[in-house]
Amino acid sequence: MRAVRNGVQPADTSLDTNDQSTPIGAAAAAAVEALTMERRRPFPRPTRQRxxxxxxxKGGVGKTTTTVNLATALAMHGCRVLCIDLDPQGNASTALGVDHRSGVPSIYEVLLGDRPLEEVVVRSSEAEGLYCAPATIDLAGAEIELVSVVARETRLRRAIAGLRQEVDYILVDCPPSLGLLTVNALVAAKELLIPIQCEYYALEGLGQLLRNVELVQAHLNPELRLSTIILTMYDSRTRLADQVVHEVKEHFGDRVLGTTIPRNVRIAEAPSYGRSVLTYDPASRGSLSYLAAARELAERGFEPNGVGV
Known part of the structure; x- marks a missing residue:
């Protein structure tokens, strides 16, 4: 309530952006309508499973965050998506609101117990058509246990090949290492998506990953291609972030998504609530950025017969 002095009520100088009769109000209404239309517009579904x-x-670059939010955005826009959590920490399972306590049927039993993949897949509450194969702490010992297993590098590929459930996308979240779990993920995939943070040492260690990719291509999975680079943790206030963006785009060319993911507190908060940022705070910069990145990924498509890493 506005104060009244000497019987005179002060003029209302507040800005009513809901009033479409003003230029600012009309522009705000148009922006909201455009954003709503963009959110509702379905993504193109791939002609073949991706x-x-x-x-x-390198740890802390946004692998899990990227996997979870891209999967959620794709599922929200008409695609059927399976997220496979291959990290013993189970952070992707947490962010998708999926139970991953020890003893819960998980990807561990698929890799080491020959359990069919569809028996451990559960639906995520984050979006219609979004599913998750969770990781439990049991997966922590899988690197050692897989060493003596026959065809140890192809366990995940065989499990995916036997999946009867129809999905448009399968996204595999890897641990921050180049061990047998990551090798299984590389052997099972057609595409490699690398998140790179816009910080100092961004490209450190990337050469080793790409060398491993070349070895996998040569000996285990010739169809694997580096299809996508996504830049994360971008801070527009720093010159360093722009330098990293420039270097990465110069090196990887059109494989780098045009959308960069900003540093955003909502992105960091969402997993603690068992949510993706798209459902935790749909209007946040982080949510809108991952939505744009997912649309770009879907609209680009993927040509598996490309050459090179």
Whole structure:
């Protein structure tokens, strides 16, 4: 309530952006309508199933965050998506609101117990058509246990090949290492998606990952291609971030998504609530950025017969 002095009520100088009769109000209404239309517009579905591994042995670059939010955005816009959590920490399972306590049927039993993949897949509450194969702490010992297993590098590929459930996308979240779990993910996939943070040492260790990719291509999976680079943790206030963006685009060319993911507190908060940022705060910069990145990924498509890493 506005104060009244000497019987005179002060003029209302507040800005009513809901009033479409003003230029600002009309512009705000148009922006909201455009954003609503963009959110509702379905993504093109791929003509064939796309299997993408999200990997970078460097920790803290946004692998899990990227996997979860791209999967959620794709599912929200008409695609059927399976997220496979291959990280023993189970952070992707947490962010998708999926139970991953020890003893829960998980990807561990698929890799080491020959359990069919569809028996461990559960639906995520984040979006219609979004599913998750969770990881439990049991997966922590899988690197050692897989060493003595026959065809140890192809366990995940065989499991996916036997999946009867029809999905448009399979996104595999990897641990921050280049061990047998990551090798399984690379052997199972057609595409490699690498998140790179816009910070110092961004490209450190990437050469080793790409050398491993070349070895996998040569000996285990000739169809694997580096299809996508996504830049994360971008801070427009720093010159360094722009330098990293420039270097990465110069090196990887059109494989780098045009959308960069900003540093955003909502992105960091969402997993603690068992949510993706798209459902935790749909209007946040982080949510809108991942939505744009997912649309770009879907509209680009993927040509598996490309050459090179």
């Amino acid at each position: 299997i993408a591994t999200v990997a970078n042995q």
